[in-house]
Amino acid sequence: MALNKNQQLLSKIATNDRHGENSPYFDGWKAYDKNPYHPIDNREGVIQMGLAENQLCFDLIQKWIRGNPKASICTAEGVHEFKNIAIFQDYHGFKEFRQAVANFMGKARGGRVTFDPDRIVMSGGATGANETVMFCLANPGDAFLVPSPCYPAFDRDCGWRTGVQLIPVNCDSSNNFLITKAALEAAYERAQQDNINVKGLILANPSNPLGTVLDRDTLRSLVSFINEKKIHLVSDEIYAASVFSTPSFVSVSEIIEEMECDRDLIHIVYSLSKDMGLPGFRIGIVYSYNDAVVNCGRKMSSFGLVSSQTQHLLASMLSDDEFVDNFLKENSERLAKRHSLFTKGLEKVGITCLKSNAGLFVWMDLRRLLKEQTLESEMTLWRVIINEVKLNVSPGSSFHCSEPGWFRVCFANMDDVTVEVALERIRVFVEKQQVKNVTVEVALERIRVFVEKQQVKSKRKFQSNLKLSFTSRKYDESVMSPHMMSPRSPLVQART
Numbered sequence: 001m002a003l004n005k006n007q008q009l010l011s012k013i014a015t016n017d018r019h020g021e022n023s024p025y026f027d028g029w030k031a032y033d034k035n036p037y038h039p040i041d042n043r044e045g046v047i048q049m050g051l052a053e054n055q056l057c058f059d060l061i062q063k064w065i066r067g068n069p070k071a072s073i074c075t076a077e078g079v080h081e082f083k084n085i086a087i088f089q090d091y092h093g094f095k096e097f098r099q100a101v102a103n104f105m106g107k108a109r110g111g112r113v114t115f116d117p118d119r120i121v122m123s124g125g126a127t128g129a130n131e132t133v134m135f136c137l138a139n140p141g142d143a144f145l146v147p148s149p150c151y152p153a154f155d156r157d158c159g160w161r162t163g164v165q166l167i168p169v170n171c172d173s174s175n176n177f178l179i180t181k182a183a184l185e186a187a188y189e190r191a192q193q194d195n196i197n198v199k200g201l202i203l204a205n206p207s208n209p210l211g212t213v214l215d216r217d218t219l220r221s222l223v224s225f226i227n228e229k230k231i232h233l234v235s236d237e238i239y240a241a242s243v244f245s246t247p248s249f250v251s252v253s254e255i256i257e258e259m260e261c262d263r264d265l266i267h268i269v270y271s272l273s274k275d276m277g278l279p280g281f282r283i284g285i286v287y288s289y290n291d292a293v294v295n296c297g298r299k300m301s302s303f304g305l306v307s308s309q310t311q312h313l314l315a316s317m318l319s320d321d322e323f324v325d326n327f328l329k330e331n332s333e334r335l336a337k338r339h340s341l342f343t344k345g346l347e348k349v350g351i352t353c354l355k356s357n358a359g360l361f362v363w364m365d366l367r368r369l370l371k372e373q374t375l376e377s378e379m380t381l382w383r384v385i386i387n388e389v390k391l392n393v394s395p396g397s398s399f400h401c402s403e404p405g406w407f408r409v410c411f412a413n414m415d416d417v418t419v420e421v422a423l424e425r426i427r428v429f430v431e432k433q434q435v436k437n438v439t440v441e442v443a444l445e446r447i448r449v450f451v452e453k454q455q456v457k458s459k460r461k462f463q464s465n466l467k468l469s470f471t472s473r474k475y476d477e478s479v480m481s482p483h484m485m486s487p488r489s490p491l492v493q494a495r496t
Contacts, residue, residue, distance in 0.1 A: 018160040024382060025050070025152040025398035032392045039417060047422050050392040052208065052360045053413035054242065054277035056334040057327065061276070064323050071316035073309060081312065089308045091301050093122045097311035100318035101285060105270060107324055108241035113253045121286040121297035124304030126238050126271035129284035130157035130202075132304070133267055136288075136296045137232050138164045138199040144234070145169050145187050145201045147179045149363075149399035149406070151208045151236070158202065167191055167198070170402045176354060177210055179203070181221050188229065200232030200265075201225070206239040206249060209399050209408035210363050211356030213247060219255045227261045234267045241275035241328055244336035245357040256289070263289040272314070274360065275331070281310050335360070335412060338419070342411040345423035349430045360412040364393070367405030369433055378404040389429045391422060 020026060028050045037045035069077040073085050098117035105115045123129040140163025146154060148168040158164050169187040171177040191198045205214045226233040235252040243249045256266055268287040273279035283306050286297050318324060343353055343362060354363040370377040375397055382395040396406035
């Protein structure tokens with residue numbers, strides 16, 4: 001009753017279900033919130049492995065802050081700037097901040113491309129940046145293609161308030177989930193047949209949840225595709241500096257320098273939430289090669305600005321080239337070490353992951369633990385992992401994965417000790433599953449042997465009965481045979 005009343009009193013945007021809060025992706029977070037793991041206070045709690053957060057380099061940032069007190073208006077050395085920072089700021093953002101972010105984006109891409117600070121539009125995290133782009137490019141009911149598996153919150157970011165549809169482009173493990181032009185064409189054609197207006201293609205590169213990077217040929221193919229269709233390409237590159245081994249990351253900004261295309265169709269979303277581990281600072285960036293999108297995005301950014309205090313601090317930090325260079329190098333090395341620790345731990349218990357070299361997570365393959373290769377079986381296994389193993393991992397279906405049995409597991413949001421606890425829980429779980437499987441196999445084998453014995457017995461009995469029946473029949477026939485009858489038999493006499 002209350003729900004119906006709210007639906008009458010509130011707007012359709014406020015009450016529609018496209019936020020995704022009730023999806024398994026967020027249900028796992030709720031399970032963690034109710035019973036969070038703590039190494040001392042709650043050792044049996046749920047370990048948060050569903051949050052893609054980088055906590056591996058906070059010491060580097062803290063060291064810089066201690067050594068640069070003037071960068072903060074909350075210190076004796078920097079408080080003299082308080083008034084200038086606290087008063088109203090234009091929504092274009094501080095010039096020094098935009099310049100520093102542009103430089104950082106260039107360094108994160110290996111210095112192979114430069115970015116114009118005047119094209120940087122601020123927003124409240126990548127969530128706000130994605131929504132801003134959608135508001136600029138599409139009308140309610142329009143659609144964007146998105147290769148799947150894809151980031152679950154794209155549904156919320158791109159569609160909840162904008163009314164934009166997302167159409168999955170299914171990729172599968174047969175080619176390691178690579179995006180093919182054939183799959184794009186098929187999804188586009190289906191949308192056309194359904195009279196859906198496709199306005200663009202959105203993707204995450206490096207991929208969330210796969211932890212892979214797109215190669216040059218694939219990127220060129222994607223740019224050719226959107227250019228031919230005259231639709232937009234939104235490249236979410238928030239993990240650009242979270243690549244820790246070869247192949248190196250290639251940005252769409254590099255590709256458009258190498259080939260002819262309509263640059264008005266190219267847009268990049270960036271953030272410092274992942275690469276620097278600062279999601280609480282809510283720093284989102286829209287970088288568009290389209291002047292109209294930059295202008296419209298700036299006006300829309302009034303609803304989700306980055307605070308002037310945050311801009312002031314990071315303008316100073318990101319302008320320190322020595323710090324940035326060391327941070328990017330150290331971050332990559334620490335991610336590589338943690339990735340290796342976690343994947344090798346999984347390998348010891350026979351669990352494999354998709355080969356990856358980027359991001360803060362792995363794409364874990366648990367297909368062999370499914371009772372059946374179905375979505376229902378995946379969800380059953382996921383509930384066991386959440387409620388019994390006490391690990392918040394995210395099921396592949398929440399990423400629109402078409403194959404059951406894949407799970408995203410985050411590894412950079414905890415310390416080494418917690419990683420070991422998580423791996424131990426996984427080991428115990430897998431061993432129990434193997435014991436169950438062995439028990440089932442033994443039972444099945446016993447049933448098979450029993451059935452075979454019964455079949456042998458039945459066969460022998462049948463053969464025995466058949467032999468007896470045949471012998472009896474021969475006897476009856478011999479008794480009744482005219483050749484064996486006496487000439488004086490009444491039957492013989494009757495015949496004669």
